Amino acid sequence: MTCARIVIAGTHSGCGKTTVASGIMGALTARHMTVQPFKVGPDFIDPSHHTHICCRHSRNLDPFMMGENGVLETFTRACEGADIAVIEGVMGMFDGVDSTDHSSTAHVARLLHAPVVLVVDAQGMSRSIHALIKGFSEFDPTITIAGVIVNKRGSVRHQQMIESGLAVPSFGWIPQREEIQVKSRHLGLLMAHEAGAMSGAAKVVEESCDLDALVRVAGSAPDISHPPSPEPRLPVRATIGVARDPAFCFYYDDNLDRLRDCGAELHFFSPITDRLPEVDAVYLGGGYPELYLAELESSACTRDLKAAVDQGLPVYAECGGLIYLSREISTDRTYRMCGVLPARAEMTRKIQALGYVRGGSAGTGSFLSPAGEITGHEFHYSRTDPDRDARFAFRLSRGNGICNGNDGLLSADAIGTYTHIYFSKKFADLFISAAEKYRK
Numbered sequence: 467m468t469c470a471r472i473v474i475a476g477t478h479s480g481c482g483k484t485t486v487a488s489g490i491m492g493a494l495t496a497r498h499m500t501v502q503p504f505k506v507g508p509d510f511i512d513p514s515h516h517t518h519i520c521c522r523h524s525r526n527l528d529p530f531m532m533g534e535n536g537v538l539e540t541f542t543r544a545c546e547g548a549d550i551a552v553i554e555g556v557m558g559m560f561d562g563v564d565s566t567d568h569s570s571t572a573h574v575a576r577l578l579h580a581p582v583v584l585v586v587d588a589q590g591m592s593r594s595i596h597a598l599i600k601g602f603s604e605f606d607p608t609i610t611i612a613g614v615i616v617n618k619r620g621s622v623r624h625q626q627m628i629e630s631g632l633a634v635p636s637f638g639w640i641p642q643r644e645e646i647q648v649k650s651r652h653l654g655l656l657m658a659h660e661a662g663a664m665s666g667a668a669k670v671v672e673e674s675c676d677l678d679a680l681v682r683v684a685g686s687a688p689d690i691s692h693p694p695s696p697e698p699r700l701p702v703r704a705t706i707g708v709a710r711d712p713a714f715c716f717y718y719d720d721n722l723d724r725l726r727d728c729g730a731e732l733h734f735f736s737p738i739t740d741r742l743p744e745v746d747a748v749y750l751g752g753g754y755p756e757l758y759l760a761e762l763e764s765s766a767c768t769r770d771l772k773a774a775v776d777q778g779l780p781v782y783a784e785c786g787g788l789i790y791l792s793r794e795i796s797t798d799r800t801y802r803m804c805g806v807l808p809a810r811a812e813m814t815r816k817i818q819a820l821g822y823v824r825g826g827s828a829g830t831g832s833f834l835s836p837a838g839e840i841t842g843h844e845f846h847y848s849r850t851d852p853d854r855d856a857r858f859a860f861r862l863s864r865g866n867g868i869c870n871g872n873d874g875l876l877s878a879d880a881i882g883t884y885t886h887i888y889f890s891k892k893f894a895d896l897f898i899s900a901a902e903k904y905r906k
Contacts, residue, residue, distance in 0.1 A: 469502075469542075471551040472612075472684040473575045473582045475559040477598060481587040482617035484512050485667050486640065487554035492519045492668025493677055494550060502548035504541065506574045507556035508822070508843035508886065510716040510752070516554070519668070523719045527553065529577070530569040530822050531841045531888035532720075537577055539693045540720055550684050553580065559602060559609075563822060572609050579690055581612040581683050583637055589618040592627045599634060612683045615675060618642045637683075638675030696727065703729035704901035707745035711736035713762065714786060716752035716886065724894040725749075730901070737790070738762060742770035747780040747901035750787025752886060756813050756848070759801040762790065771804045780833060780900040781806065781880040788868075788875065788882035789848050806880045808853040809868075819844045823865030823885040825873065832859040832876055833900035834893065842887040850875070850884070860885070879904075 474490065476483035487503075494501050503516030503524040508531060516524035525544045527537045545551050555571030559582070562570035575582050584602055588595055595616075603611045613635035619625050625639050643666075671677070706725060708717070714737065722732060735743050738761045742748070748771070755762060762768055771791070775781055783791050789811035791804045796812045803811075823842045827835040840860060850868050852875055859874025859881050860867070867873030868884055875882045879900060887893065 468689050469545040469548060469551055469687075470681065470684040471545075471553065471578060471580045471687045472680060473506075473553045473555060473571060473578070473580045474585060474615075475555040475571045475575070475582050475611075476557070476585045477587065477602065478558045481585050482640070483555060483585040484515070486585050486615055486617060486638075486671065487552060488512075488515050488519055489667030489671030490675070490677070490680065491516060491552050493672040493675075494552070494681070495520055496668055496672070497677070499549045500547060502545050502551045504544070504551060504553040505556070506553065506571050507569070509556065510718075510886075512554060513719075514715070522548070525720065526718055527574050528569055528888070529573055530563055531843065534577055535693055537574060538690065539696070541578060542690075542692055543696065550681065552684075553578070559584065560605065567606075569822075572606055576608055579688050581610050581687060583680065583683070584611050584614045586614050586616055587618050588616045588620070588624070588628060589642070592624065593631060595628055596631050596633065599632070603634060613637050613679075615640065635679070637680055638671065640670060640674045643670055699727045700729035702731045704746040704898055704905050705731045705733055706898070706901055707733045707735055707743050707748045709737050709748070709750045709787065710734045711738050712753070713738055713755045713758040714751050714753040714790075716784070716786070718886070718888060721887075721889040721894075724889045724891060725898065728891065728894040728898050730894075730898050735767075737767040737771075738765055740767055742767050742774055745901075746905040747782070747897065748774075749897075750781065750783035750790060752785035752787060752846075755786045755790050756795065756797060759795055759797065762803065763801045768804050772806055775806045775878050775880045778879060778904055780897070780904055782834070782897055783880070783882040784886050785844070785846055785884055788884060789850060791880060791882050792850060795848075807875050807877050807882050808856050809850050809875060811848050811850045813848050816847070818846055818849055819866040819884060821845075821865060823862060823867070823873070823887075825860045825862035825865065825867070825871075825885070828858045828861040828872065828874070830857045830859055830876060832874065832881055833879055834859055834874070834881060834896050837890065837893045837896055840885065840887050840890075840893070842885040844884045844886065846884055859883075
């Protein structure tokens with residue numbers, strides 16, 4: 467497979483790689499190129515900006531969750547019809563799982579045989595930047611760092627001081643511009659529908675970077691072996707309602723595709739404004755329900771879900787979806803929620819869990835029990851307190867889950883996890899089979 471591709475890596479988190487990568491995507495899109503965006507790692511927020519900018523769904527590339535073959539399969543499938551792929555890295559370039567290289571930006575660049583452009587924050591540095599670049603360039607000889615983009619350049623004199631000693635090509639010098647910085651909150655940057663600042667990044671990149679040189683470097687990437695073609699999509703077996711609105715907006719697009727491929731028709735709805743649609747199962751993703759608790763408390767859908775689960779409707783919920791299914795969520799006051807799961811939730815000021823998750827069935831007989839190993843990621847500022855006799859679908863070998871390494875709180879055919887699970891084909895098939903059984 468041949469597709470022009472380039473990885474935008476960073477020296478560390480906060481160096482500006484999201485702004486730079488999004489700006490490159492926007493500038494190339496403005497040139498009428500078809501840009502396929504990607505994000506290394508399990509993040510949901512940066513891909514929302516990519517998708518908005520490129521008008522193509524941004525895909526996660528994460529060897530821990532997907533496996534190396536899964537990364538190649540997602541990349542090649544998503545690149546169909548694209549002129550160029552722009553891949554935003556994660557954290558510092560060599561930061562992977564447990565202080566290793568695994569699932570790092572470098573790992574993905576190596577898998578894709580993709581040239582790397584390193585974003586370097588020049589604030590507070592001049593000559594020292596050369597030591598930094600030299601270290602990144604020579605640390606791993608299997609990675610090709612094609613050049614750098616210097617972010618937060620000060621004066622013209624500042625640029626001249628750095629430029630005179632650069633040992634690698636410079637593809638851009640981006641000045642300090644506060645107006646293109648996207649505000650953050652506890653889970654990261656604001657989502658694309660909440661922040662318009664990224665639209666300004668394209669103009670800054672167009673003015674400050676050599677886009678023609680970046681395109682040439684991307685075009686120098688060699689062929690990569692094409693994984694086996696996926697099996698054809700199955701006929702529709704059941705309809706799954708997927709909550710999608712500002713409160714529930716964290717979904718891996720691969721998961722949605724996996725459900726479609728295995729025979730699900732997806733019906734999107736808003737628990738904030740809609741009644742529960744006539745569907746055969748419900749998928750509640752993560753997001754920011756804590757910002758819409760009053761609306762969710764008064765929503766008809768909140769009451770509809772409890773009645774539907776009592777009638778046997780299968781529901782799978784992750785993180786924000788998990789706490790929405792609980793009896794109540796406490797913040798400044800307590801809000802009544804669905805009352806589907808035997809637990810109460812509380813928003814906290816401190817992070818409760820962050821990292822990759824691995825686990826398997828707890829043997830409780832849920833419709834997802836035969837799924838085998840699950841992999842995913844957890845990141846939340848809430849705490850869930852289940853009843854003493856609570857049952858769980860999954861036992862984790864890595865990660866915190868809801869409590870004591872248990873995840874997947876159960877009630878009837880409703881399951882709520884803190885883990886954002888990356889669906890295997892078997893996982894998707896079991897979910898659809900439960901929906902199919904309910905439909906009949």
